[in-house]
Amino acid sequence: MVKKRVVIGVLGTQLDRRGKRQNRWTKWRPSVALCQHDDLPIDRFELLYQPRDINLAERLAEDIEEVSPQTKVISHPVSLTDPWDFEEVYSAFLDFATSYCFDTENEEYLVHITTGTHVAQICWFLLTEAHYLPASLLQTGPGQKGEVAPQGVYSIIDLDLSRYATLTSRFQKEQHSSVSFLKSGIETRNPTYNALIEQIERVAQRSSAPMLLTGPTGAGKSFMAERIFQLRQSRHQVKGKFVAVNCATLRGDNAMSTLFGHVKGAFTGAQVARTGLLREADGGILFLDEIAELGLDEQAMLLRAIEEKRFFPLGADREVGSDFQLIAGTHRDMRQWVSEGRFREDLYARINMWTFRLPGLAERREDIEPNVEYELQQFMRSQQSQVRFDKDARIRYLGFACSGDAAWRGNFRELGASVARMATLAENGRITMLLVNEEIGRLQASWHPEEGPAMALPIEHEVDLFDRKQLETVIEVCRRSASLSDAGRKLFAISRQQKKQPNDADRLRKYLLRFDLSWEALQSK
DSSP, X not given: OOOEEEEEEEOOTTGGGOSOGGGGGGSOOHHHHTTOOTTSOOSEEEEEEOGGGHHHHHHHXXXXXXXXXXXXXXXXXXXXXXXXXXXXXXXXXXXXHHXXXXXXXXXXXXXXXXXXXXXXXXXHHHHHHTTSSOEEEEEEEOOSTTOOOTTOEEEEEOSOGGGOHHHHHHHHHHHHHHHHHHTTTOOOOOHHHHHHHHHHHHHHHHOOSOEEEEOSTTSSHHHHHHHHHHHHHHTTOOOSOEEEEEGGGOOHHHHHHHHHOBOTTSSTTOXXXXXXXXXXXXXXXXXXXXXXXXXXXXXXXXXXXXXHSEEOOBTOSSOEEOOOEEEEXXXXXXXXXXXTTSSOHHHHHHHTSEEEEOOOGGGOGGGHHHHHHHHHHHHHHHHTOOOEEOHHHHHHHHHHHTSTTOXXXXXXXXXXXXXXXXXXXXXXXXXXXXXXHHHHHHHHHHHOGGGOSOOOOOOSSOOOHHHHHHHHHHHHHHHHSSSHHHHHHHHTTTGGGGXXXXXXXXXXXXXXXXXXXXXXXXXXX
């Protein structure tokens, strides 16, 4: 079934009035002209006009009936004190839209935006874009200069941008750019993490409500909060600055003063007034890392500051205001913290509008390789030097870093420190196998201090735990022995007694070859 076409528009008190008597037919009049297109038949015209223009509205309806008998004109008087007052015009058009009986199953709607004041045109656009009007926009014009056709030209603008392939592609590129910005350009591979960042990107640009970033220490909560601020700043969504503080460092009067400020003489030692971080963050973003460590009194004041945008500095009898977006971070289990009475339930409910858990490095092992490259690039940029891995050293380090043997308890902070240590010790800008093995031993010793320094196996591939422990013992014996034969006699002390001609050196050499090792190589390490 073909739908009926309905146009909604306002009377053009200037353009629709052009010409007198018969002369008017040679003039381009938007409301009449749009009904003269053979390829755009109009079944009904909903015409809004001010009561003082009723004569013009009636004449216009007659002219439309003459050029397009099938078009039914329905007039709607709308009283406006000031057609240039945005609030008044928007309210009047909104009243029309909400009271109109739209029948989208049988009719399609076009909103004519050529007539009326610029304010009217803006209001039509906003109402259509917000779906108060289930319509497309209709724009008309007199055509090219020199043309005498009174119908002019028209174009239909569909605000469903998904229908515009070029625009859709551009928006997708912009979104990809924003997501990449939040990840600092790191080509992460973990699908769960990538989906998380895409959601954070959407929320960061569409909402100024509080955000809560959870996850283990070193997972990147502080880094993410600052990137969110920079993204919003690049879109002109914040005017203030980024202010960050670790709440674990705040205690007593110092906590109140740091966050909310104080007046002179508020407490012993308060010789001058202090603004406080909440006021410094006015118009910007306040990041409270480890928010669970705040005292209950500070939590109560923070809740009021978030909800009312006003608070009392310490010792003050007059309120001050600050309008900031809050991003909070914590490694605690907030539900448990609330149940134990350590954190206010009402504050938790307020900051729990958007909660995102950033996974630790051990949960994103496929992202270790691109992050190693990122950390190395960061080191080179800060030190203005060139550093690179030897091929075998890179394979060895990544093999260990991505394996289950790497605990990465300090997460990305620990990974960055590990790469920086190797880069600092690299002679002539080369991270060698020796440096990698030393770093692996250093990391294992920090993760398992009760076991003493762990041995970094001088091999390029990972092995089972059973083979690893066996190989560690073999290497230790080889390094304490005077010769290959001496090491073999110690290692095969029992089984060699059952052989008529034991060749301990040959047995040991073949064993080492299974791991691409040699006696000579072990003595040089």
